[in-house]
Amino acid sequence: MRLVGAASVAVLIVGGLAVKLAYLQMTDGAILAGMARDNTLHRIILEADRGIIYDRHGAALVTNSAIWSLEVVRAGLPFEARARTAELAELARITGEPEEKLAATLVAADPYASVRIGPDLSQAQQLAINERLPVLAGVSMVQRGVRTYVDPLVFGHVVGYVGPLNEADLKRLRPLGYQPGEVVGKVGIEAGLETVLRGQNGWTDVEMDARGQIVRTVGVQPPTTGHSVYLSLDADLQRATSQALAAGLVRDHKTAGASVVVDPRTGEVLSLVSLPGYDTNLFTHGISQTDYSGLLNNPDRPLLNRAIAGQYAPGSTFKMVTATAALEEGKITASTMLSCPSFINVNGWIYHNWASYSLGWMNVAKALATSCDTFFYQVAAMVGDVTLAKYARAFGFGQAQSLEMPGVMPGLVPDRIWKQLQCGVPDLNSDACRWNTGDTITFGIGQSYLLTTPLNQAVYVAALANSGQTMRPTLVHEVRDASGRVVQTQHPEVTGSVPASAANLMTVREGMRQEINPPYNMNYWFRAAGVPADGGGKTGTAQWGGSGLDLPTHAWFVFFAPYAQPEVAMSVFVERGELSEVQAAPIAVQLMRFYRDHVAAIRS
Amino acid sequence: MLAALGLMTVFSAHADWGRQVLWVILGAGGYAAAASFDYRRLRSLALGLYAGMILILLAVHLVGHTALGARRWLSVAGFPLEPSELSKLLLVVVLAAYLSRGERISWRMFGGSLLLVAPPACLILTQPDLGTTIVFVGVLFGMLFLAGASAWQLFSLVFAGGVALPLLPYLLHGYQRRRLEVFLDPTQDPLGAGYNLMQARIAVGSGGLFGQGWLHGLQGQLGFVPERATDFVFAIFAEEFGLLGSLVLLALFGTLLIRLLRAAAVSRDRFGELLAGGVFVMILVQVVENVGMNIGVLPIAGIPLPLISYGGSATIAMLAGLGLVQSVALRRRTVDEPVAELGTITRRAQA
Numbered sequence: 001m002r003l004v005g006a007a008s009v010a011v012l013i014v015g016g017l018a019v020k021l022a023y024l025q026m027t028d029g030a031i032l033a034g035m036a037r038d039n040t041l042h043r044i045i046l047e048a049d050r051g052i053i054y055d056r057h058g059a060a061l062v063t064n065s066a067i068w069s070l071e072v073v074r075a076g077l078p079f080e081a082r083a084r085t086a087e088l089a090e091l092a093r094i095t096g097e098p099e100e101k102l103a104a105t106l107v108a109a110d111p112y113a114s115v116r117i118g119p120d121l122s123q124a125q126q127l128a129i130n131e132r133l134p135v136l137a138g139v140s141m142v143q144r145g146v147r148t149y150v151d152p153l154v155f156g157h158v159v160g161y162v163g164p165l166n167e168a169d170l171k172r173l174r175p176l177g178y179q180p181g182e183v184v185g186k187v188g189i190e191a192g193l194e195t196v197l198r199g200q201n202g203w204t205d206v207e208m209d210a211r212g213q214i215v216r217t218v219g220v221q222p223p224t225t226g227h228s229v230y231l232s233l234d235a236d237l238q239r240a241t242s243q244a245l246a247a248g249l250v251r252d253h254k255t256a257g258a259s260v261v262v263d264p265r266t267g268e269v270l271s272l273v274s275l276p277g278y279d280t281n282l283f284t285h286g287i288s289q290t291d292y293s294g295l296l297n298n299p300d301r302p303l304l305n306r307a308i309a310g311q312y313a314p315g316s317t318f319k320m321v322t323a324t325a326a327l328e329e330g331k332i333t334a335s336t337m338l339s340c341p342s343f344i345n346v347n348g349w350i351y352h353n354w355a356s357y358s359l360g361w362m363n364v365a366k367a368l369a370t371s372c373d374t375f376f377y378q379v380a381a382m383v384g385d386v387t388l389a390k391y392a393r394a395f396g397f398g399q400a401q402s403l404e405m406p407g408v409m410p411g412l413v414p415d416r417i418w419k420q421l422q423c424g425v426p427d428l429n430s431d432a433c434r435w436n437t438g439d440t441i442t443f444g445i446g447q448s449y450l451l452t453t454p455l456n457q458a459v460y461v462a463a464l465a466n467s468g469q470t471m472r473p474t475l476v477h478e479v480r481d482a483s484g485r486v487v488q489t490q491h492p493e494v495t496g497s498v499p500a501s502a503a504n505l506m507t508v509r510e511g512m513r514q515e516i517n518p519p520y521n522m523n524y525w526f527r528a529a530g531v532p533a534d535g536g537g538k539t540g541t542a543q544w545g546g547s548g549l550d551l552p553t554h555a556w557f558v559f560f561a562p563y564a565q566p567e568v569a570m571s572v573f574v575e576r577g578e579l580s581e582v583q584a585a586p587i588a589v590q591l592m593r594f595y596r597d598h599v600a601a602i603r604s
Numbered sequence: 605m606l607a608a609l610g611l612m613t614v615f616s617a618h619a620d621w622g623r624q625v626l627w628v629i630l631g632a633g634g635y636a637a638a639a640s641f642d643y644r645r646l647r648s649l650a651l652g653l654y655a656g657m658i659l660i661l662l663a664v665h666l667v668g669h670t671a672l673g674a675r676r677w678l679s680v681a682g683f684p685l686e687p688s689e690l691s692k693l694l695l696v697v698v699l700a701a702y703l704s705r706g707e708r709i710s711w712r713m714f715g716g717s718l719l720l721v722a723p724p725a726c727l728i729l730t731q732p733d734l735g736t737t738i739v740f741v742g743v744l745f746g747m748l749f750l751a752g753a754s755a756w757q758l759f760s761l762v763f764a765g766g767v768a769l770p771l772l773p774y775l776l777h778g779y780q781r782r783r784l785e786v787f788l789d790p791t792q793d794p795l796g797a798g799y800n801l802m803q804a805r806i807a808v809g810s811g812g813l814f815g816q817g818w819l820h821g822l823q824g825q826l827g828f829v830p831e832r833a834t835d836f837v838f839a840i841f842a843e844e845f846g847l848l849g850s851l852v853l854l855a856l857f858g859t860l861l862i863r864l865l866r867a868a869a870v871s872r873d874r875f876g877e878l879l880a881g882g883v884f885v886m887i888l889v890q891v892v893e894n895v896g897m898n899i900g901v902l903p904i905a906g907i908p909l910p911l912i913s914y915g916g917s918a919t920i921a922m923l924a925g926l927g928l929v930q931s932v933a934l935r936r937r938t939v940d941e942p943v944a945e946l947g948t949i950t951r952r953a954q955a
Contacts, residue, residue, distance in 0.1 A: 002750050003869050006881065010861045010888050017895050018854050022847055
């Protein structure tokens with residue numbers, strides 16, 4: 001009977017196994033069979049080449065070059081612990097990375113994904129590793145495209161750079177099909193036109209064995225190269241701008257500045273420079289911590305694109321807004337004569353002119369040409385802060401221009417509510433928070449709390465030159481696909497119109513024309529450079545860092561030319577420049593000379 | 605027939621097929637020799653066999669080879685020998701001899717059998733070879749049952765096991781402990797400790813009703829199933845032959861097991877009965893544990909599937925064991941069952 005018991009036990013157990021087996025094979029069979037296929041079928045992503053960025057004439061500003069690196073598929077490493085350890089040790093030796101770090105990287109990754117390890121390979125390393133590859137299971141040498149930027153110090157702030165996706169990027173871009181380890185535009189056009197430049201990744205489906213060896217290829221979808229972007233930038237003018245600005249900075253012992261040149265008729269940006277620049281190529285190869293903190297801690301802040309994101313008071317360059325407002329609101333006419341004393345007294349507060357003597361009576365054109373502060377204090381008081389702010393906004397102040405790159409700053413047009421909200425005192429009606437007459441009259445000469453950017457300044461002077469129409473500034477001329485077919489063309493876009501009559505705008509432009517012509521000193525730079533003073537300009541020496549006398553200043557010069565039918569408008573900015581007519585204006589004249597000499601090439 | 609299926613599967617699993625054929629032929633010789641050998645003489649040899657078993661296991665500890673982190677092999681004339689496989693059979697013989705000394709199992713005899721099993725079990729556990737140790741314990745329990753041990757005795761053994769169980773994690777090697785943990789949740793480390801289990805389950809499951817066909821199992825052929833010729837041979841078999849094939853295999857094992865019990869039933873003496881019963885228990889435990897771990901109902905322990913898995917020592921020992929049972933059957937009580945039938949069955953197992 002014990003034997004019978006044993007037999008029943010055996011039958012029961014084996015029967016139980018059979019039932020479980022049937023359940024596993026029949027019920028879970030389909031799912032598990034799918035898992036078996038997943039085990040063996042793998043999709044290898046074929047990264048698409050990124051589109052090239054050209055200037056308006058087709059000069060490449062970035063190229064794709066190939067570099068080699070080592071990649072490891074974890075599932076392909078040897079099974080046996082000892083062989084695996086030995087291979088990791090060898091990889092650590094080859095790449096120069098600590099073994100624990102490699103192991104940690106691999107453990108964290110998708111077991112079937114190729115994970116890049118170690119730095120990029122030199123030619124010699126490439127050859128040495130190639131010999132060892134057959135015995136290194138799961139390891140391959142992979143070529144990948146890397147961006148190499150042309151003249152990064154000149155074009156870097158416009159073109160930008162790409163870098164590997166970080167956590168935040170990945171979270172945001174995963175739905176668009178981005179994979180970990182892929183690169184994405186970080187700043188500049190590379191970031192602004194990421195979706196255009198990126199292209200469509202392809203794939204190949206392969207059957208792999210457990211060691212990561214490809215058994216056969218099941219299907220292929222080739223990648224599509226990203227679109228090429230043709231900028232409105234003229235590479236030569238950009239270089240000339242950069243050189244002229246750099247030379248001006250060196251001559252006056254300055255370290256930072258910016259300049260933007262636009263076509264006032266279309267809004268196309270012809271050059272956009274911010275100095276100092278930096279080597280964007282450092283970023284594409286994975287920047288070292290030393291280099292990066294060097295850039296971050298540099299007191300000249302090379303990573304800041306001053307042309308679009310540097311916010312400074314416009315100073316006297318703002319006076320055309322005040323003049324336009326006063327003329328248009330009927331507070332003055334083109335022939336109204338006001339005095340230009342060395343100071344005026346407002347409610348007991350003294351406001352100085354730049355000159356310590358009276359310049360006599362003058363109309364608004366002459367007040368612009370001589371940049372008489374006291375004239376504009378009086379005008380600003382007549383117009384009032386609310387109307388000034390309205391005209392400032394109409395000229396594009398206080399608005400982030402929709403340029404095709406991230407990081408464009410708006411500047412600031414202050415008003416009463418703004419002042420109350422930011423004054424930081426609980427009592428919003430205290431003296432510190434209330435708008436006062438002093439705020440209004442300094443607003444009239446571009447001080448007060450007003451802030452602008454070199455880009456906003458260019459848009460503003462372009463509007464003056466373009467009958468009061470503000471144009472959207474654009475950097476992209478057209479977009480073409482890999483075969484050269486144009487897929488997108490930029491059309492000029494009017495973003496607004498300054499509410500001012502043609503006659504009043506003409507009066508303002510006349511003041512700018514006078515400023516650069518005899519008898520005023522500014523004409524010296526044009527004569528010295530042999531450039532006809534055909535156009536209009538305005539200097540600005542803007543105080544910053546508080547209120548009072550003897551404050552540090554920034555130097556501005558805004559300019560358009562030719563006078564009759566303006567085709568260029570520009571802003572020049574010298575950070576910490578003391579004398580705009582000496583430090584900023586000559587740079588604009590140099591630029592104008594280059595433009596005149598090369599106008600045919602630039603406009604072709 | 606089982607051995608033939610085993611050969612096909614081992615072939616599919618890319619193991620050294622030619623060698624396994626040799627093992628089966630040698631095993632067949634062992635079977636024939638054991639069958640013609642009068643099993644009753646073994647009884648007097650039991651003490652010597654026991655001493656030899658201890659010696660050979662000690663030898664493994666002293667001069668054995670190491671593979672996969674465990675010291676289990678001895679080199680004999682250039683052939684690797686895995687004594688723990690042989691020791692299972694020897695244990696059956698020794699226990700059968702010991703337990704057949706009396707008609708009833710006294711508490712003293714019960715304790716004696718425990719003392720008998722403990723030294724070799726410890727030697728094997730420390731190799732480490734958890735699988736064989738499990739077989740030892742299973743054989744001890746099963747043979748005590750067959751020998752007529754009282755319910756109290758069996759219960760105390762179960763109770764002792766229950767007490768020892770919490771201690772198990774401390775006795776086990778790191779990887780063995782991981783195996784137990786991943787058995788409870790294989791997805792927690794699908795590429796490390798849980799890899800074997802996951803891949804084996806996937807292989808078994810993807811076999812479906814009819815299987816992928818011989819040599820066409822994706823999992824097995826591409827090397828995803830580890831230890832595919834030995835411990836996980838059943839997964840390969842199930843993937844390639846499907847549910848029907850697997851059920852046939854289980855049915856063959858079932859038939860073999862029942863026939864072993866028949867041999868025990870017709871044995872002329874208690875020693876023969878316990879000998880056949882012991883072989884029955886040994887095969888049952890191994891089949892259950894092996895198939896169980898392959899389909900994920902039991903934790904993984906390195907146990908070959910009798911007659912199917914690749915491996916010389918196991919195949920020869922197993923066939924020799926069947927030969928002994930045949931010897932028992934041939935020298936049976938002269939009453940019932942005709943000789944011919946048993947002969948056919950055991951030959952089937954051999955072919």
